[in-house]
Every structure is written in structure tokens, then in C-alpha cells.
Amino acid sequence: MKKVLFISNIPSPYRAAFFEELGKYVELTVLFEAKRARGIVFDWKGKGKCQNFRPIFLKDGYIEERRLDLSIFKFIKKNKYDVIFATNYSYRTELAAYLKMMLFHIPFVLEIDGGILKPESRLLYGLKTFLIKGAGRYFSPSGESDRFLQHYGVQKKDIFRYYFTSLREQDLLKSPVSNQQKKAIRKRLGLEDKKTVLFVGQVIPRKGVDVLLRALKKVDAHIQCLVVGPHPDTGYYAKMKALAGGNVVFKEFQAAKELKYYYQCADVFAFPTRYDIWGLVVNEALANGLPVVTTTQCVAGKELIQDGANGRLVEAGNASQLADAITYYLKHGCDGTVQQACLQSVRKYTIEHMAKVHVDFLKHYVQRKAESKWTTF
Numbered sequence: 001m002k003k004v005l006f007i008s009n010i011p012s013p014y015r016a017a018f019f020e021e022l023g024k025y026v027e028l029t030v031l032f033e034a035k036r037a038r039g040i041v042f043d044w045k046g047k048g049k050c051q052n053f054r055p056i057f058l059k060d061g062y063i064e065e066r067r068l069d070l071s072i073f074k075f076i077k078k079n080k081y082d083v084i085f086a087t088n089y090s091y092r093t094e095l096a097a098y099l100k101m102m103l104f105h106i107p108f109v110l111e112i113d114g115g116i117l118k119p120e121s122r123l124l125y126g127l128k129t130f131l132i133k134g135a136g137r138y139f140s141p142s143g144e145s146d147r148f149l150q151h152y153g154v155q156k157k158d159i160f161r162y163y164f165t166s167l168r169e170q171d172l173l174k175s176p177v178s179n180q181q182k183k184a185i186r187k188r189l190g191l192e193d194k195k196t197v198l199f200v201g202q203v204i205p206r207k208g209v210d211v212l213l214r215a216l217k218k219v220d221a222h223i224q225c226l227v228v229g230p231h232p233d234t235g236y237y238a239k240m241k242a243l244a245g246g247n248v249v250f251k252e253f254q255a256a257k258e259l260k261y262y263y264q265c266a267d268v269f270a271f272p273t274r275y276d277i278w279g280l281v282v283n284e285a286l287a288n289g290l291p292v293v294t295t296t297q298c299v300a301g302k303e304l305i306q307d308g309a310n311g312r313l314v315e316a317g318n319a320s321q322l323a324d325a326i327t328y329y330l331k332h333g334c335d336g337t338v339q340q341a342c343l344q345s346v347r348k349y350t351i352e353h354m355a356k357v358h359v360d361f362l363k364h365y366v367q368r369k370a371e372s373k374w375t376t377f
Helices: 013-022 070-075 092-103 122-132 143-151 179-188 209-216 234-243 256-265 280-287 299-304 319-332 336-345 351-370
Strands: 003-008 027-032 054-057 083-086 109-111 137-140 159-161 196-200 224-228 248-251 268-271 292-295 311-314
Touching: 003 013, 013 027, 013 351, 070 092, 083 092, 137 143, 137 351, 143 159, 143 299, 159 351, 179 256, 196 209, 196 256, 196 280, 209 224, 209 234, 209 319, 224 256, 256 280, 268 280, 268 319, 280 292, 280 299, 280 336, 292 299, 292 319, 299 311, 311 319
Parallel strands: 003 027, 003 083, 027 054, 083 109, 109 137, 137 159, 196 224, 196 268, 224 248, 268 292, 292 311
Antiparallel strands: none
């Protein structure tokens, strides 16, 4: 069985589920910087967690991006694993591991969740090029992310596609939710039986909740909007509650088993993010047959949304465009054709498929390594 090391930050639910699946096929060790992150709620110790892989935690408490823990070096050894995957170089501890692998010529794969190009200085461009080109192979979830890597000198032939997701096959709806089912779910959740706009995510400036609230003032008042998620920025959250009209309902973070009912009771999912290198909530909404209105700064949106078929892309910060798109899908979101297009667009975005892509790569890599064609990346 192939020995694999993943270097990650925290055991977030979607990553832990992926590691559980991948661990069925390889001898997997996952090196985490810490056990949790501020403002994010998850349970990594429950039944069935960490059963198929060996977790190593460098720290017991919250992750600190600027903390440097050199104890990570003792776990990074040449020839101990068939393949090492690194997932981040922006945290100091993971950057240290990254640099050690480059310095000691330890082959590794850089797996990114996404990427958006931004204006930057020559110095920053040079530094990022140096770091990114230090890996030998790359796992990317989208065409936009491919372009990000290629901008920093990566060759197309060295990039492998994987289907980034938080969903198992069992989480994908087999058929659309009917109007009657939506009505019943709203009643179960204690909501009014009205056309419903849904936002899921952290209530922070980057996610654009303020843009959504401005857009709602241009939409039919006889609807309701649900804003679901944690609010680590208490000042911004207080401003949003003050700005919101009486048809906006704020809900705390919901576990996945309960969150699916919020997706299924809504008519349109609005995600006006100012930028997201991916945006897993887009996958989740589509998997529940819910059309998505998001921005051109959301990589998941650019990869998964077929404009007009299963959603629409608007300019980040443009409340008028957002309002027009929301209005359209409040009228057409329950159309069977639209819902089917939503479901079809994420059929291959499952944790099972995500793991299979990694296993196929590992088979290929180990074979090439045995033939001495990939002795190093």
C-alpha cells in the first residue's frame, strides 16, 4: 500500500471527509498545524472521524497563521513516503516545511483549492514564482486555478485536475425539490411560506452580505432572505443586522445535516463574494438543485455556473446586477429544467471522485518512479 503524507492546516469537515475516503486506498498520514480555527465550528472527533488515516497535530488549540513551529521538520523526511502533498505556503509553519522540501530535494505535490490573480509588485511575483515552482506536480480544481499556476511559471503538463468538493455521492439530490416539499421544509424550519433567497457563509465584509442587503431593497418586498453562518467580525455583523429589512432572517452556523434543509427550502442562492479562491457553498447549493447567483470573483462560480442555465455571474459589488439576477431566479428557480441543470453540473464533484483522482495519480506516479523516470520531480 502506498504511503502518503498530506500537510494541511486544520481538520475542516470537507478535508477530513476526503482524508477518510483517500485513507481507504493508501496508508495516509495527515500533518495538521492545529485542531481548530477561530470563527469556524466543526467536530473532528465524532464517530467515524480519523478512522482511515493517522492524524498528527502540531498544536492542540487554534491555528495561528504567523506562528512558526519548527517541529514540523521532524516529519518531513526523504523517502519516508511515496508522495507528499502540500496544501498551503501562506502559513509560516507550512512555509517552513515547503522550504525544507525544496532545499533537500524532497519531491512533493502542491494541491491548491483555487487561485485568483491580483495586481502585485515584481518582488512579490518573484517570491511567489520561486515558491510555486518549487513543487514538481500540481493539483488544481479549475481552469482559473490552472491560469493562476501558469502565471507563476508552471507547465500545463504538470497540472492535474481534481474535483474540489465537500459532498459525498449520497449528498447529491437525485431529483429536484418540488414546491410542496419546499413549503413543508419551510414549516419545519419555522419560516414563512414565501419565496426565499439564501446566503450561506461567514458574515464578514469579503463575502459581500452588505451588497446582498442593498440588492434586496430593489427586489420584491414580499420575499424572505436567510443569512446563515458564523459571524467572527462582530462589528460588521451588527451593521448588517441594522441595515437589514424585516424580511431578512439571520441564522447561526448550521451543521451539514441541518444545512441541507435551508438549501432545499430556498428558491435562489445568492453569494455576492468580493473574492473566493473557490467557494464550496456553490457546490452545495447546486447539489440541492438551487440556482446560484454569484460574482466573477468566485472561482467555483466561474467553473460551475453556465450563465442562465443553472445561475448567473455578476460583477462583485454591483447591487443592481445582483438584484436583477435574484429577481429572475425567484421567478424561475423552481423550474424543473433549471433544477436539473443545477444537479447535473456537480455530478462529478464528490469526495469519492476526488479521492479516485488522487489514487489514479498515485498509481501512475509510483509506476513512473519505479521505472526511474520520476526519481525526482
